[in-house]
Every structure is written in C-alpha cells, then in structure tokens.
Amino acid sequence: NIGKQHEMKSYQNGSDGHEYSPVNVHMGDDASVVVVEPGSPTMSTSIKRKTLLGGALCLWAAVVGVAKMYSADSPLTMDVLLPDGRHDMNADKLEPKWMDQVVDHFDDTNNDTFKQKYYTYEKFWKGPGHPIFFVLGGEDPMDNLITAFVYYYMAKKFGATTLGVEHRYFGDSFPVKDYTNQDLIKLMTPEQAVEDFAKAAQFYRKKLGCSSDKSSKNYCPVITVAGSYPGFLSAMMRLMHPDIVDIAYATSAPLHLYSHGIDPKTYYDYVTRVADAAVPGCAAAVKETTKEFHDWAVTPDATMQEKAKEIKICEGGIPKYITDSDSLELWWTEVNEIVTAHFAEADMGYYPPGPDAEFERACRIFLKEGDTMQEKIGNMLTMRKEFQEKGCFDMYSELPNGKNARISASDWSGMGDGIKAYMWEFLSCQLLPALTQSSESMFYPREWSLEWTANHCKMRFDMEVDPDRLRNYFGFEDLTGVDHLLFVNNINDAWSSASITVPPPNSGIEVINVLNGAHCSDFRGPGADFDTPEMKAAHKQIEETIGKWLKEIKKENED
Secondary structure, three states: OOOOEEEEOOOOEOOOOOEOOOEEEEEOOOOOEEEEEOOOOEOOOOOOOOOOOOOOEOOOOOOOOEOOOOOOOOOOOOOOEOOOOOEOHHHHOOOOEEEEEEOOOOOOOOOOEEEEEEEEEOOOOOOOOOOEEEEEOOOOOOOOOOOHHHHHHHHHHHOOEEEEEOOOOOOOOOOOOOOOHHHHHHHOOHHHHHHHHHHHHHHHHHHHOOEOOOOOOOEOOEEEEEEOHHHHHHHHHHHHOOOOOOEEEEEOOOHHHHHOOOOOOHHHHHHHHHHHHHOOOHHHHHHHHHHHHHHHHOOOOOOHHHHHHHOOEOOOOOOHHHHHHOOHHHHHHHHHHHHHHHHHHHHHOOOOOOOOOHHHHHHHHHHOOOOOHHHHHHHHHOOOHHHHHHOOEOHHHHOEOOOOOOOOOOOOOOOOOHHHHHHHHHHHHHHOOOOOEOOOOOOOOEOOOHHHHHHHHHHHHOOOOOOOHHHHHHOOOOOOOOEEEEEEEEOOOHHHHHOOOOOOOOOEEEEEEEOOOEOOHHHOOOOOOOOOHHHHHHHHHHHHHHHHHHHHHHHHHHO
16 A cells, blocks of 8 residues: 655664665655665664564563763753663653543533643743643553653754643542442543543643634644554544644554454454564464463363463462352463463564564564473463562453453453553443454464453443444544644554554545554654664654644644
8 A cells, every 4th residue: 555665865874873774765655654664774883783574562661761971963962861872751750740620521510620640841841832742641540751752852852841641540530539330431431531631731731821822923732642542542632622732643543443443353463473574483383382272271181270380370370250160261261361462562562673572582482492382381471570580470460450350351452450450441341442363363263252342341340332432423434634643653563453554535644654663662762772773764754744734833823
C-alpha cells in the first residue's frame, strides 16, 4: 500500500558521532505516509547497529540517571541525562497537582466532583499564544510525564508547556472511592475519560491566561499526545472536540482492534512474524515447546503441584480457583496464557532491537539445545529480574483483584495484578480486544470468542458487553474529513497491526511508520545513544508535521 520511493537525505552526520549514508523513505503519493528505512550506515566508530525490517514496541525502561552534559553544538542541550543519552525524567521531580473534575459528564442531575491528579512542565513555556502539549493518562497511575520527547524536546522547540492528566480510576483519581460495579458501569468508560480530558484542557488554558478566541494572539493550541489505549483516546479527542483540541498525536493506537475491524488472529500471528525476523527459528521452537507443554501438562501422571514445581512455579503460587478445580486443563490454560502474554509484552518492549532485548532473550530460551521442555517453560516464566532473584514464578502476579478473578481475562495480551489490573479488565470488557492464538502462530491454538468474553465480563462485573457501542458513539470507523491527526506506528510492535498505517482517503490525517521502533518508543527520546537512524528520522518528521500544522492553525485563525 506504499507508493513511490523517495530519498530523504537526513542525518548524514549523526549527533552520536556516526556518519550515515542517505536513509530511504517510502512515501505515499500525497507524502503523508512515511516508512523510514535505513541506508547502510558508515560508522566513524566500530559500533554496529542491527536493524530489523520487522518493527518495534512500547515499554519504556527504568534506568538510574546520572548527570551528563551535551556539547554546546548538540541539537539537544539537556540538563540531566541517563547513561544512554536520554533525558532523565526522574530528575525533574514533578509534583502532583489536583483539579476539580465532574464525576458524571452524562448526568445533568449529578453535580458531584472529584479531585483528578495532573502534572505540568512549564520550563519552556513562552506564555499565552504558544502551544499546550496535553499528555493523556491511560491504564496506569500517572506518577510523571513519561513522554520525554514531548515535554522536554518538543515543548522546548515550540515554546510550549505540557499538561498530563491521570485517567479516572487509575492511580489516585477516583470519582467514587467506595464504588460498586454498577458505579463503574456508568463512570469507568472511555466516553467519560474523553470528557474529563476536554474539561481539563479548558481548565488549564484558563489557568495559563490563554484566550478561548482562536483569532486572538493569546490563543494556545492544544495538542493531545498519548500511546496505546490512551493513544486511541487522543485520536477520539480530535474527533469529538475539534473546538478544544487543535492537533492529536497518537502512537501505537489500535483503533481497528476496538472497532473489531481486523481478524482476531492478526495480533499473535504478527508477534510470531516479528519473532522469526528477530531470531530465525524462534517461532518453530516456541511452537514445538508449547505443544509439548500442553500434552505433558494435561496428562494426569503427577499432581498439579508436582508439575508446577518442574516449571519453577513457587510453592503456594497457584491461585486457589485453579487448585480448587483440581483441573490440569485449567492449570495449563492459565500458565499458557502467562507464557503467551509475556511474549507479547516482550514484543512491546523490543526497542532498540538486538540480542540484549527481552524479546530476543525469550526466543533464545526456546532455542537452547539440551534444555528440556520444562526447563524452557520455567526459564521463560522466571526470565524477569524479580523472579530470577526469587528463583520461582508466582502465578498470583498475573491475577487481578476482585471476585471471580481469573488470569485469562478480558484482555488475552495479559492483565497483571492488583487494582490496576482490575480496572484495566473492566475497561477491556468495553474495548473487547479480540486476540486469537491461531494454528498459524507460534503459540498453542486458542480461539477468542465474544461469547466467552461476554460470559466472563458478566461473571466478573455483572456487565453486559456491547461490541458496537464505542464505534457507534465515537464514529471512528469513518475518518473522512478529519485533519490535524497524526498516527505514529512502530512496526515491530504487534499493536501496529491494528492501527491506522495508511491515511484514510479524503482526510488530513498523516501517518508515520517506523520500521524498528517499539510500542510508544517514539516518546522515549530523542537523544538516546541507541536510537536508530529510523527513529531519528521519525522524530524529525513528527516535529516537522506538528510544526507545519501549528503554522496552518495560526494562519487560519489570523484569516
């Protein structure tokens, strides 16, 4: 679906000390689709970069920061940097603030409010008339502004300020603290979240002294920014509130997943292709091992606890609903769900690509000659540092809070544990991600069905599911006429298979596809020593696109 090939002669001399030959860029005929491909880098040092044509992911790493200064001629002059060259977000020590927010935006008789947490970063703010970058919270507590590319680099570039607002019912922002499931059915919805963010944008504009009159020199354009589920919300903000949101930037945003516009097998089939591109032979090795694991796990030749010990599951680490069932089939199902979800999460974090990435390390576990199937499954379960140190895996770490909790829940890409997982599971009963593990994938086949999910959501939350609700309310299946909306996709990230990768016809939407990024990895820099030429070119293209649109908006408002 990608048109003519053009050359973009960017980054001939990288700021990291390398000389790069021209990078090739595939563009659509309207120059709105950009897929950045590397030319062969000519290194001025002996450093080699491994690039994969597969794509990227969206976890960001937690690293201890140290002070380091860029040279005066660097394009980025940052105060405190991590060892890899990125801005150390923890050094900013942002303090949480609180705004009064409406509890129920759709009930005119309810005048209740709650305290919603937000953060601001105003270091580069040049005053009214300059932009506001608005980072939308998602399915995690907001403890910082995790988008250094936006709040540090882009804000500096455009003299902007940055606002970040926590999503309701995550972290400390609870509309009703002693809630029931019936409260959540009304209040914990994407529709309510979008209205929260719209109110927050207006609140912050007013607080800054910005004019609401777009023709005023003191008008402050709002640019929503987010990735993954909140990336979807960022796009919806532009659709639902174009009077408030001037530009939306959405990365790794799986709109087609939430509209149910893709085959359910797409996601895990995609993870499989990325695995084989990353480590040849990985998919076959995983497929063989997971088949052997199933056949062994369900054979009643030993107790569940005895089998669990062989794959490094901690004593007492099997949830009670499984042990009470005394079903080896159920036990296998839940362990298999964990293994599959851990692979999916490793795919999300696969940036920069290379042998040290968790995704490639997971592949090597299954390819290791001489290890038994039990050793491979056990090593996969305990690959993460917390379980390596413990020496065993606790299945409770993948069990949400609440009555009738199950590891296999409404999102088969993994839930996690605790109240955060409970809330994400509740949202997923509305988003309804359809994720089949097909016979063509490297995972043991398991078919997703709406019926299974509906029964599960009814059991968990007494909720009736509606697969049409969100697309009917937001209308995001038809993006005709929508403009100033930017989708960024990191192509190794399997969620990119459910995103907008080609601009819809008759729209002003632009798309940037980064071949070896990761889930939301465009938010992490720039400035990282490990950033690939593709990511550097993508950052430049994002900056240019938003800059172009800000100029258009200013001209339109002046006219």
